[in-house]
Each structure stands twice: as structure tokens, then as C-alpha cells.
Amino acid sequence: MLRRSTRKAALRAEAPEDHGVNSDTHKDPTGDPQDASRSEPSRKRRRTNSSYEDDRKKKHVRGRRGALKGLVEMPMDILFEILSHLRSADILRLSWTSKALRGILMSRSSAFVWKTARANVEGLPDCPPFLNEPQYAAFMFDSTCDYCRRARTQMTIWDFTRCCHKCSADEDKFQRPFDIRWPGCILNEVWVIIPSVWVNVGKRTYKRFKISSVVEMRERHDKVHSHAKEQWFVNKKTETSLRKDHFAKCKTWLNEQAEARSQELNEIRQRRTTAIRKKLTGLGWGEELEKLQAADSEEFNSLPTVKVPKALTDRIWENIKEDIIQWMEAAKADRLKAEFRAAQKARHGILAELYASFMASQPLHAILPPVADVAMTEPFKTIIALPLPPESPVVTAEHFATAVETLPDFVKSWRSSADAKLLAAMRACNELSLQDAQESSLNLATTFFGCARSYGCRAQLPYPHVLVHPCASNPSYCTPHDAFKDLECQPWDFEGNYIEFSPQWYMIARYILEACGLDPDTTTRQQVEDPTFFVECVGCNQKKISEEARTLMTWVSAMNHVAIHRSRREDKGMRVHRAQLSDEDMHRAIQLEADRRENLKRNVFGPKFWICVRCKEVHTWSGFLEHISNSHQIDVSIHEPAEYKDYELHMNAYTRWDYQSVLYLKPLSSIPEEGM
Structure with a gap:
């Protein structure tokens, strides 16, 4: 005692x-957070019944209360x-x-x-x-912040204080360099002796200076005699340099400790992850763990119940087992879905190759459906949707052999269905009375359909060009159908609103045919697309050119020419008729048309207009030259590709806007002899 x-x-x-x-x-x-409460005088409490106080439950405190009192x-x-x-x-x-x-x-x-x-x-x-x-x-x-007492603060300042990110961005605690007010001093010298932090704002980093230090240093500086102020700055710089040297050593040690601690925690996490994988293997998930892709494996290691830096015990495993097994089941379902998707993509590739071979066996300008139409119909659809092994064998080209034999019948069925759609569009036109339109009406020269797709080209298309129009089969950029992405196309007029009948061009066609002395109700497209059929515009507004040359047009060019005049309301003085040409002028006009086809080759990045006569593949001009060199071993530097022998122009080219310009046939008297 x-x-x-x-x-x-x-x-x-x-x-x-x-x-x-x-x-x-x-x-x-x-600093003890309890000191404040202990130093304050205790408040008077209301007197209560002692029996009630005895019945109150004491608050449970974890651990031993007052264990350090004996020290x-x-x-x-x-x-x-x-x-x-x-x-x-x-x-x-x-x-x-x-x-x-x-x-x-x-x-x-x-x-x-x-x-x-x-x-x-x-x-x-x-x-x-x-x-x-x-x-x-x-x-x-x-690691608490010296400015707000926030825990786990890692940002340190060379004046041996810590600052959280929130306080560093607080303009009441830190200010920008040029906001410092210190009359009579050079800011560059002031910045050296004031503690500062780097603040990340968006993608940029800014330097901020401690306001309290600025105020303190300025007050001390003001108390110094004017003759000693310069020496005062020198002393402060020396002191700052000393502090920064010590701070650098401390910062290095703290970084090393943080790295060592991080490595230690990673080792604990790895041991925990290994233990969890071992537990899952014992439950039959070993094969699934081996099949996890790199991204899935990383996600597994990042699960909240897995990445905890704490050793795995039997009790912990029982608590987290259900969640991890649930994640494994979801990962397995995603893996099987991805494998089936990859198998479908491979099957679509096989089908595309088989269909390309079938197209090569057909006539050059045969109207064929896109391969997506084939993939969406039986029996091809069933083959593509076969389950993965071992439930079904690996799908190869042999599995499509029987289905490929049905392609000719499918093409006929598809053509009939597409023609029926076009006839329905003609009969549904409210501006014209075409309810009696028959299948033969599709081949009339007055029949035109417009591209009505939201981001389409708005081209006006005759029949059967409309059946091979690319806008009608190109998939949208955000299509949800995986098959369309694999095949890079979709069924023709997939949503049923890509193609619509064009009453405006129907009326223009009737006007031109009547002006040419032809019957609009019986004249067919084949008649007006004859190479010798030219329409001449008399009184064209392009007088500077037409005064010296005759304005000639093919059928589609004439349609476009009249449509432009009417859209500009310039058709009052316009007169068209069928061009009457001598044999010499006819030859020159046909040559002008051939030259225009040649000019399409200048568009290096143009569409695929050129059909290889040998294999029926369609390419851009540069792609065609590369194709015949690599696939058919033709040296284009020696053998220049010739139209109708090596290639032909796809029918889509005749509806392209830059092909529909007029031809100017100059009189022979105005052409120099060397140009004849």
C-alpha cells in the first residue's frame, strides 16, 4: 500500500x-478525442428510480474494459x-x-x-x-489529415504535415501561386519557402500554396528590419532546403514501407485466392477454373470476397461459399454462351464460302438474295443453331451439303416473295391508281422505287436494280443480330420499310416517254435501256455548253435530269425528245457513254461496281486489279483489263448519282481533226 x-x-x-x-x-x-469530454464539467442528471436503473441493460463493450489501467x-x-x-x-x-x-x-x-x-x-x-x-x-x-482529421491520408508536405485531397482543393486553405499577396517581394523567392501541394483537377495538375504559412511568413518578414530582409530570405531558403532534405529521406522510407505492405497484402491475397480455388476444385469446379479466360480470371481475383487480405478459414469459407459458387455458375453460363457464339460465327463463315461458290456458278447478272436471307431460312438456320459438342458434332461444310442443293429452289422462292413485296408497294400508293398492277408492271419503264432507309442514299431505282440495292441489305451499325454482323449483311428489306414506290418518278417517266413518242403503259425497261436509245434536252438552262453541243442522256440520266429541273422549277422552257442521230453521231455518243464508265475508275474509294467475269466477285476498281493479279495470275501491267472480257459493271453503278450526268455531243465541225 x-x-x-x-x-x-x-x-x-x-x-x-x-x-x-x-x-x-x-x-x-x-490529441485524445476523449479529452474534451473529460475536461468538461459533468451535467446534472435527472433523479430516476433506482429499480429502473438496475433493470437497464449495460452496453456491451468489445474486449476488456480498462485493461491498460494497470500500466x-x-x-x-x-x-x-x-x-x-x-x-x-x-x-x-x-x-x-x-x-x-x-x-x-x-x-x-x-x-x-x-x-x-x-x-x-x-x-x-x-x-x-x-x-x-x-x-x-x-x-x-x-495518417490523419492535419487540416480536417480525415483518416488514411497519404499526401505529405515537406513541412512534415499531411493533407487529404479535399483539403488540398480547399481555396480557404491553399491558394494558387499568383494569388499570393506579398508586396515588395519577388514571388519566385516566396514560392520556395512556402509549403505547397499538387492538386489534380480533371486531367490537369495545379500547384497550391498553404495560406496559413503565407500569412505567418509575411508577418515574420514584416517584423524584420529592411536591411535584414534579404538575409532573412537567404536563411529561410537554407532552412527550407534542410527540411526538404529530411523530408525526402522520410518520404523514401514511407514509400518503401507502403510498397512492402502492399507486397505483403498481395501475398496474403494470393494465398487466400489459392485456398479458395482449392476449395472450389474439391467441389468439382476445377475444370471450369482452368477454362476461365484472362479477363474472367482477373474478375474472379477481384471479387470482394476473394481479394480480402485475410487468411481463409473454414468459418470464412462457409460464409462466402454460396456467393462464389453463384459467380462460378454465372461465369460458366457466359463461357458456354461465348463458345456457342464463336461456333455460330464459324458456321456463318462456312455458309458464306459455300454461297459464294454457288453465286459463281450462276449467270453474271443473276439476281440473288443476300447470304443473310439464306442463313435465316431452313434448313440452314437449324444447322447453324446446332448445339456444341458433345451434344452435336463439330459443324463442317459437309453438314451443309444437302441444304446447298436446295438453293436454286430457294432463290426462285425468294424472287417471287420480293416481287410480291414490290407489287404490294405499287398497289399501296395513294397518289396513283395502280391497284391493278401485275407482275409484268415491274418491267415497265415507268416503274421506279425509292430508297427510303433513314440513313440511305435516297436513290431512285428501276426494277430489278432495286433487288440488289446495297442499302436494302446493309446491316445497321448497332444491329442486335449477331448473324448480320458475321455475314456483314442482312435480309433484303429486312424491316419492310427500306423500299417504297416512287410516284414522282413514275410521272416523270410517263412525261419523257410521251415526249419520245412511246406508250408509257407498254414500254419496257429493256427498250429504253437499249445502247442506241438517247434522250435529248432542248432549251437546257446550261446554255454556255449546250449552245455548242447537243445535250444527250441515257434513260436513267434523262429521268434524273428532268427531276432536277422540276425540283428547281426550271421546267417551263425544258423540252425533251428522242435524239435522232446519224450513224457517226451514234457511234460518238456510245463512245461518250463508254468513257463515262471508264471515269468511274478514278474514284479510288468508290463502291464495289466491277464484277469479275471469271468468278463473279464484286470489287472496287483497285480491289479488282489486285484480285485478278492474286487470284487469276493476270499481270495488269501487261494485260490491261477489258470490259466484257475481264469485268462488267454492276447494275448498281447505273443508279449512282455521279453516273447520271448528261453527255455533250459536239458537232463534228467543232472538233479538231486529231480529236476525231
Whole structure:
């Protein structure tokens, strides 16, 4: 009892001297959140029934309450012996536990305790001369923000303080470089001695300076005599350089510790992941784990229940097992779906090759459906949708052999269905009375259909050009159909609103045919597309050219020419009729038409207009030259490809806008002899 009472008296008599913890360069390392409540006088409480107080349940406190009370009651030599085996972080946290321990640890006589604890930390730099031991320990091992007390703050400043990202962006605490007001001083010199942070705003990084330090330094500077101000800056720069040197060492050590801790946590995570995989293998998921793709494996390792840096125990496994198995089931379903999708893509590729061979066996200008129409019909659809092995064998070209034999019948059926759609569009036109239109009406010269797709070309198309128009079979950029993506096409007029009958061009065609002395109700497309059929425009508004030349047009060009005049309301003085040409002029007009076809080759990035006569493949002009060189071993530098022998123009070319220009036939008297 004598020793105990003496110990208590000593504690009461000893004043808790600090080591400069009130310095404005750092936070109070012994700040106890409970001190404030303990120092305030207790409030008066209302008197209550004692029986009621006895019945109240006591709040459950985890751990042993008051377990450290015995430390302050033991002899000092024993206490210091215990503390000599601790590290700086342990001593720092002990100083937060109670006022009694704080009084012991913050006294000057206990300075050796902090030094011993610091020596127990391997590689820790020595305490800087401008900090005391508690301040240094608080900076190195307390990660709270010095400005708002936010926990886990990793941003450090060379004045040995910590700052969270929120405070660094606070304009009341940090300011921009050019917002500093320091009359009579060069800002470059001021920036050197003021603590600063780098703030990330969007994709840019900005430097901000500590406002409280600016105010403090300016006040100190103002108190210095004018003759000594320059030397004051020199001294501050030297002091700043010293602080930054010590800070660099401390920062290096902190980074090394963070890296070591990160590596340690990663090793724990790896052991936990390995243990979980072993548990799953025991439950029959080993094969599925091996089949996980790199992305799925990374996702598995990043699961909240897997990436926890904590050893796996049987109790933990029982708690997380259901969630992990549920994820494995979903991953397996996604894998099977992806494998089936890959198999479908391969099957679409096989079908595309077989259909290309079938198209090569057909006449050059045969009207054939897109391959997507074939893929969407039986029996091809069933073959493409066959299950994966082992439920079904691997699909090869042999599985399509029987189905390919049905292609001729399918083409006929598709053509009849497409013609029926076009006839229905003609009969549904409200502006004209075409309810009696028959299949033969499709071949009339007055029959035109417009491209009505939202992002289409708005071209006007005769029959059967409309059946091979690319806008009617090109898939949309965001199509949800995987088959269309694989085949790079979709069924012709897939949504049923890509093609519409054109009453405007129907009336223009009747006008031109009547002007040419032909019957619009019986004249067919074949008649007006004859190579010797030309329409001449008299009184064309392009007088500068037409005064010296005759304006000739093919049938489609004439349609486009009249449509342009009417859209501009310039058709009052326009007169068209069938051109009457001599044999010489007819020959020259046909040559002009051939020259225009040749000019299409100049469009390097143009559409696919050229059909290979040998294999029926359609290419751009540059692609065609490369094709016949590689596939048919024809040297284009020696053998220049010839029309009708090596290639023919696809019918889509005749409806392209840049092919529908007029031909200007100059009189022979105006052509030099060398041009004849």
C-alpha cells in the first residue's frame, strides 16, 4: 500500500510537460478525442428510480474494459522496460489511451522512450532537428489529415504535415501561386519557402500554396528590419532546403514501407485466392477454373470476397461459399454462351464460302438474295443453331451439303416473295391508281422505287436494280443480330420499310416517254435501256455548253435530269425528245457513254461496281486489279483489263448519282481533226 500511494502521489505532483506539441508546424501527436469530454464539467442528471436503473441493460463493450489501467500503477522501471520493446507507432497510440499514460510519455524524462522506440524500427531515418520525437512519430505513423482529421491520408508536405485531397482543393486553405499577396517581394523567392501541394483537377495538375504559412511568413518578414530582409530570405531558403532534405529521406522510407505492405497484402491475397480455388476444385469446379479466360480470371481475383487480405478459414469459407459458387455458375453460363457464339460465327463463315461458290456458278447478272436471307431460312438456320459438342458434332461444310442443293429452289422462292413485296408497294400508293398492277408492271419503264432507309442514299431505282440495292441489305451499325454482323449483311428489306414506290418518278417517266413518242403503259425497261436509245434536252438552262453541243442522256440520266429541273422549277422552257442521230453521231455518243464508265475508275474509294467475269466477285476498281493479279495470275501491267472480257459493271453503278450526268455531243465541225 505504501508503494501504491507513493506512486499515485508522484503522478499527481508531476506536471505533463510536452515536447513542443503545440508547435504550429505539426498536429498534436497526443490529441485524445476523449479529452474534451473529460475536461468538461459533468451535467446534472435527472433523479430516476433506482429499480429502473438496475433493470437497464449495460452496453456491451468489445474486449476488456480498462485493461491498460494497470500500466500506470506498476513501478516505473518495470513500465519503462516494457516500453523499451515497443516501436514508435505503439508508443504513439499508447499516448492516446489515457491522460495518465499521456502524462508519463510526454514528460521530458521519458524522451528516451521515444528514441528507443524509434531505434526499434528498422531503417527509420533519424528525427529532424526541428521536430521533437512525438511530432516526428506522429508524422511518420499517424495518417490523419492535419487540416480536417480525415483518416488514411497519404499526401505529405515537406513541412512534415499531411493533407487529404479535399483539403488540398480547399481555396480557404491553399491558394494558387499568383494569388499570393506579398508586396515588395519577388514571388519566385516566396514560392520556395512556402509549403505547397499538387492538386489534380480533371486531367490537369495545379500547384497550391498553404495560406496559413503565407500569412505567418509575411508577418515574420514584416517584423524584420529592411536591411535584414534579404538575409532573412537567404536563411529561410537554407532552412527550407534542410527540411526538404529530411523530408525526402522520410518520404523514401514511407514509400518503401507502403510498397512492402502492399507486397505483403498481395501475398496474403494470393494465398487466400489459392485456398479458395482449392476449395472450389474439391467441389468439382476445377475444370471450369482452368477454362476461365484472362479477363474472367482477373474478375474472379477481384471479387470482394476473394481479394480480402485475410487468411481463409473454414468459418470464412462457409460464409462466402454460396456467393462464389453463384459467380462460378454465372461465369460458366457466359463461357458456354461465348463458345456457342464463336461456333455460330464459324458456321456463318462456312455458309458464306459455300454461297459464294454457288453465286459463281450462276449467270453474271443473276439476281440473288443476300447470304443473310439464306442463313435465316431452313434448313440452314437449324444447322447453324446446332448445339456444341458433345451434344452435336463439330459443324463442317459437309453438314451443309444437302441444304446447298436446295438453293436454286430457294432463290426462285425468294424472287417471287420480293416481287410480291414490290407489287404490294405499287398497289399501296395513294397518289396513283395502280391497284391493278401485275407482275409484268415491274418491267415497265415507268416503274421506279425509292430508297427510303433513314440513313440511305435516297436513290431512285428501276426494277430489278432495286433487288440488289446495297442499302436494302446493309446491316445497321448497332444491329442486335449477331448473324448480320458475321455475314456483314442482312435480309433484303429486312424491316419492310427500306423500299417504297416512287410516284414522282413514275410521272416523270410517263412525261419523257410521251415526249419520245412511246406508250408509257407498254414500254419496257429493256427498250429504253437499249445502247442506241438517247434522250435529248432542248432549251437546257446550261446554255454556255449546250449552245455548242447537243445535250444527250441515257434513260436513267434523262429521268434524273428532268427531276432536277422540276425540283428547281426550271421546267417551263425544258423540252425533251428522242435524239435522232446519224450513224457517226451514234457511234460518238456510245463512245461518250463508254468513257463515262471508264471515269468511274478514278474514284479510288468508290463502291464495289466491277464484277469479275471469271468468278463473279464484286470489287472496287483497285480491289479488282489486285484480285485478278492474286487470284487469276493476270499481270495488269501487261494485260490491261477489258470490259466484257475481264469485268462488267454492276447494275448498281447505273443508279449512282455521279453516273447520271448528261453527255455533250459536239458537232463534228467543232472538233479538231486529231480529236476525231
